[in-house]
Amino acid sequence: MPELPEVETFVRSLKFGGMTGEPVLDRKISSAALLWQRTLASSDAGDEFLSWFQEKTIRDVTRRGKYIILQIPPKYLLIHLRMSGDIKVDDGGSLTEKHTRFLMKFEDGTRMQFIDTRKFGRIWLTDDPESVVHKLGIEPLGEVFTSDWLTAKIAHSPRMIKPFLLDQSIIAGLGNIYTDESLFMAGIHPKRKAQSLSAGEAEKLVNTIRQVLAEGIRLNGASIDWVYRGGQFQNHFMVYQRAGQKCPHCGALIQKTTVGQRGTHFCPVCQPE
DNA sequence: CCTGAAACCTGTCTGC
């Protein structure tokens, strides 16, 4: 589910409070529980995984790509929400949610639940976050992501631009929604070959990606269906989930097709193939 | 290296 803006919203909420409930920063853990074994992707603590959490304190919450990183000295707990992951912090007074896969209870009685209906989400407990995220590409909101950088990256790539942008080892954080929206804003057809983009198009794409992600974060992400809550970006979609409706720029009907096995929305006039 | 298909899962929505 969540892409960079939604993950960033979770991180800020876990740190300062918000959609997940109370913040978890500086809370001391009393116990942890794993309710779906496969949710745990790996752990440096081995069989001691659950007991390791006792008496540890969450000291920071950060993000890398779509991974949430909880710093719990001397280790790090990484969380990837995949398609349906969710995090809630509450006072621990009510029953555990139906789809809770992992949870931490704090000494003050509060609790953080990792809820994941489809069970695709994963967590890692590690001494070194890099061992998990080392294959990720650059941050699209970082300083490295410039038109020169993208121009060089796409130079010899015969791939279609949409799967290229979704490749987390190139750029970390873009998902289906923000890729469709960015390509629309840049006027680029999702099936165009990466290497076919002009320097001007590459520059425009960099700018629209940064702009769309920033707007997504400003609006706390996009809430669609039952999966994510609290966001407002869904009210600003130009093409995503708008097949058959009018393009906000030219009035042509938005089309939906499949690109790289992903539902893909675009304007046939603004984004010529 | 690139693409498509399948797998991992459950829930929702659509059409008959």
Add this chain to the structure above:
DNA sequence: TGCAGACAGGTTTCAG
């Protein structure tokens, strides 16, 4: 109402 089928914010693995 029931039921089959399609589809869903992601990633990995495998075949061609």
